[in-house]
Amino acid sequence: MKLSTNEVTLIGFVGGDAQAKETKNHNKYAVVSLATTESWKDKNGDWQKRSTWHRLVGWQAVGESMIRNLSKGAFIQVRGSIRNYEVPAKDGNGTRTLTEIVVTGFAKLDRARRGEAVPETEGAAA
16 A cells, blocks of 8 residues: 555646657657636636646646647646746746656546547547
8 A cells, every 4th residue: 555645636728738848858748738627606606717727738748648638728637747846036046946747647537518528539648
C-alpha cells in the first residue's frame, strides 16, 4: 500500500493550441493551459464562478499526442502529477515558485454528453 501519492485529475477546457517545446538536451515536450471552473451560490442566492488556470506539460509520446489532439476550446480530462519548481523572479530579485501538471494521460470529452469520453480518442494517452 502506498503511504503517499501525487496524482491529480482535472476536467476543463484547453486555453490554446498545445505548443511543441524542446529542452537544451533536445528532449521534446508539449505545453498547454487548462481552465477549470467551479461555481456556487453565495449567501444572497446569486451564482458565483471562479476559474483556475493550470499549466500542463507532456513529455515524449504523451507530449506528441497533446500536440496532435489538443487545440483551443477542447473539453478534456487529464491525469498526472503536480510538480513545483523555482525560477528566477522577473524583476531579478529572488525566485518564484511555478506549479505545473505533468500529464500521464488525457481523454477528450463530449461536452454535450456531460463529460463522456469521445469514442475515437486516437492518441489520447492512457
